[in-house]
Amino acid sequence: MARETAVSMTKTQAAFHRIRAAVEEGRLKPGDRLKAATLQEELGMSPTPIREALRLLQAQGLVEHRPHHGMVVAEYPVEQTEEVYRLRLVLEPMATGLAAERATAGQLEEIRRLLDDLREAVRAGDARVDAAELNAAWHRAVYEAAGSRYLEEFIARLWGVLPLEAIWLASRSEASIEEHERITAAVEGRDASKAADLVREHIEATARMRERLHGA
The missing domain is CATH 1.10.10.10 (Winged helix-like DNA-binding domain superfamily/Winged helix DNA-binding domain)
Known part of the structure; x- marks a missing residue:
């Protein structure tokens, strides 16, 4: 059995x-x-x-x-998508700030490696879903480095509500790479406040672009 x-x-x-x-x-x-x-x-x-x-x-x-x-x-009403982004704006900056304080050397190397992989995928013009998966992997690596199992689980639940394409937008891939670079540098530099502010701005920029493209 x-x-x-x-x-x-x-x-x-x-x-x-x-x-x-x-x-x-x-x-x-x-x-x-x-x-x-x-x-x-x-x-x-x-x-x-x-x-x-x-x-x-x-x-x-x-x-x-x-x-x-x-x-x-499932279809995603404007209200549902907006709620997910509002919660991301609370939880993900918190996790990123903690990552800047707690990340091990190995975790910092993994975050940098995933960013390099994402940058190369965008430059090579890989299919959007590949970049979306690499983007998700980079975010997961940052939040895992926060060292908070519950916070990591809450964020994963939010990401599970929407398709990856609702979080990674190919139309702003170059801007996202630049934002990821600044966030990574802040985490590497152990600047928790700056890292949290940068990821908040990153999420807000993605939400604004999604609203322009999809009305949600």
């Missing part, structure tokens, strides 16, 4: 990641119906892991159940 459960969870996680990637990459758009039969055929899986994956995605707010429609990709 334990072995069957482990296999089932592996398939569930695989389905979860593949469906989530389709949402984040825009192949599945807000309002699209998630038909179990279609997903089973596309993913080559039985109904159980598909159903469990959709349940996990629903818990994260990426899909929702609608009467007479079943599961659909």
